[in-house]
Amino acid sequence: xxxxxxxxxxxxxxxIIWLALHVASLLVTLTPVYPFRSFVFALAITITLILLxxxxxxxxxxxxxxxxxxxxxxxxxxxxxxxxxxxxxxxxGGLADA
Amino acid sequence: MPEEVLAIDSxxxxxxxxxxxxxxxxxxxxxxxxxxxxxxxxxxxxxLRIAVGELRSETGIVRxxxxxxxxxxxxxxxxxxxxxxxxxxxxxxxxxxxxQLGCLRKRFGAPTFNEVIARLELEPHLxxxxxELSGGEGRRAALAAALIRRPTCLLADEPFYGIAPKDQRLIxxxxxxxxAAGTAIIxxxxxxxxxxxISDEVVWCVAGTTHSLGGPDAARSHREFVREYLGWHLLSPx
Numbered sequence: 001x002x003x004x005x006x007x008x009x010x011x012x013x014x015x016i017i018w019l020a021l022h023v024a025s026l027l028v029t030l031t032p033v034y035p036f037r038s039f040v041f042a043l044a045i046t047i048t049l050i051l052l053x054x055x056x057x058x059x060x061x062x063x064x065x066x067x068x069x070x071x072x073x074x075x076x077x078x079x080x081x082x083x084x085x086x087x088x089x090x091x092x093g094g095l096a097d098a
Numbered sequence: 099m100p101e102e103v104l105a106i107d108s109x110x111x112x113x114x115x116x117x118x119x120x121x122x123x124x125x126x127x128x129x130x131x132x133x134x135x136x137x138x139x140x141x142x143x144x145x146l147r148i149a150v151g152e153l154r155s156e157t158g159i160v161r162x163x164x165x166x167x168x169x170x171x172x173x174x175x176x177x178x179x180x181x182x183x184x185x186x187x188x189x190x191x192x193x194x195x196x197x198q199l200g201c202l203r204k205r206f207g208a209p210t211f212n213e214v215i216a217r218l219e220l221e222p223h224l225x226x227x228x229x230e231l232s233g234g235e236g237r238r239a240a241l242a243a244a245l246i247r248r249p250t251c252l253l254a255d256e257p258f259y260g261i262a263p264k265d266q267r268l269i270x271x272x273x274x275x276x277x278a279a280g281t282a283i284i285x286x287x288x289x290x291x292x293x294x295x296i297s298d299e300v301v302w303c304v305a306g307t308t309h310s311l312g313g314p315d316a317a318r319s320h321r322e323f324v325r326e327y328l329g330w331h332l333l334s335p336x
Contacts, residue, residue, distance in 0.1 A: 006201070059190040061184060065247070
C-alpha cells in the first residue's frame with residue numbers, strides 16, 4: 001500500500017493530467033484507432049505519464065524499497081481519474097469527443 | 099559461517115553481444131559485510147541490478163531467504179526484508195527528507211529513528227529536500243532510509259563514491275553497526291581503504307566471474323588482485 005502522502009501526490013498529478021486532457025479534447029480529437037475509446041486512451045496516456053514521472057523523480061525505486069509496486073501507483077491513478085471523470089460527467093459531460 | 103540470506107548464483111549477462119558476466123556469484127550472510135570489487139565495467143552494478151530485478155540475467159538464479167527467483171522483483175523482495183541502495187543513492191525530491199524518512203518510520207516502526215538521524219548528523223537537514231543537500235549529506239540521508247528500515251539484507255552500490263572522508267567514516271561506521279545488528283550487506287565501489295576497513299569478505303569481479311579472496315588482509319596480499327585491480331605495483335618504479 002502506498003504511503004498516504006504519496007497517495008495524495010499521485011492523485012493530484014492524475015487530476016492535473018486528466019483535466020489537461022479534457023481541455024485538449026476540446027481542441028483536438030483524442031479518439032485513436034479502433035478499438036480504443038477516447039476514455040481508455042486518455043487513461044493510458046495518464047498512467048504512462050504518471051509512471052514515467054515517478055521513474056524520473058526516483059519515487060518508483062524509493063517506493064519499491066518500501067514494498068510498493070507499480071500496480072499500487074496505477075490503482076491510485078485509476079481511482080483518481082475514475083472519480084474525477086464521474087464528477088465531470090455529472091456536472092459538465094465527458095471528454096468533448098467521447 | 100552463517101547460512102546465506104541472499105545468493106546471486108552463477109549469473110550471466112551480455113550487453114550488445116559482449117558478455118559482461120558469465121558465471122558470477124556472490125553471497126550475503128547475516129552480520130557480515132561482503133565487498134564486491136572490480137574494475138569499471140566488470141559487472142558489479144549489473145550483479146546487484148540482476149538481484150533486484152532491474153536487469154534480467156541470461157543464466158543463473160537469485161535466492162533470497164530460501165526462495166529461488168528466476169525473475170526477482172524489488173517490491174516483492176523488499177517486503178521480505180531487502181533494501182537496495184542504488185549507485186549514487188538518492189531520495190525523491192517530492193517531500194523534505196524528514197517526511198520521506200517518516201514514510202519508512204510509519205511503515206516499519208523504526209524504534210531507532212532518532213538515533214539514526216543523530217548518528218548520521220541529519221537533524222539540520224530534515225526540512226530540506228534531497229536536491230538541496232550536498233553529495234555527502236544526500237548519501238547520508240539515503241543511507242538513513244536503509245538504517246531506519248533495518249533490512250535483513252542491504253545491497254549498497256558505491257556507498258562511498260565522491261564524498262568527503264568524514265562522510266565516508268560516518269557511513270562506514272553506520273554500515274558496520276547495521277551488520278552488527280544482523281543485517282547481511284553487500285557493498286561495491288572503488289574506495290579501497292574505506293571499503294576494506296569495513297569488510298568481512300572481499301569478492302573480486304573480473305573477466306565475467308567472481309573470486310572470493312577472503313578477508314581484507316588476504317585481499318591486500320592477493321598477488322593477482324593487487325596487480326590487476328589495485329595496481330599498487332604501478333606506484334613503485336620496481
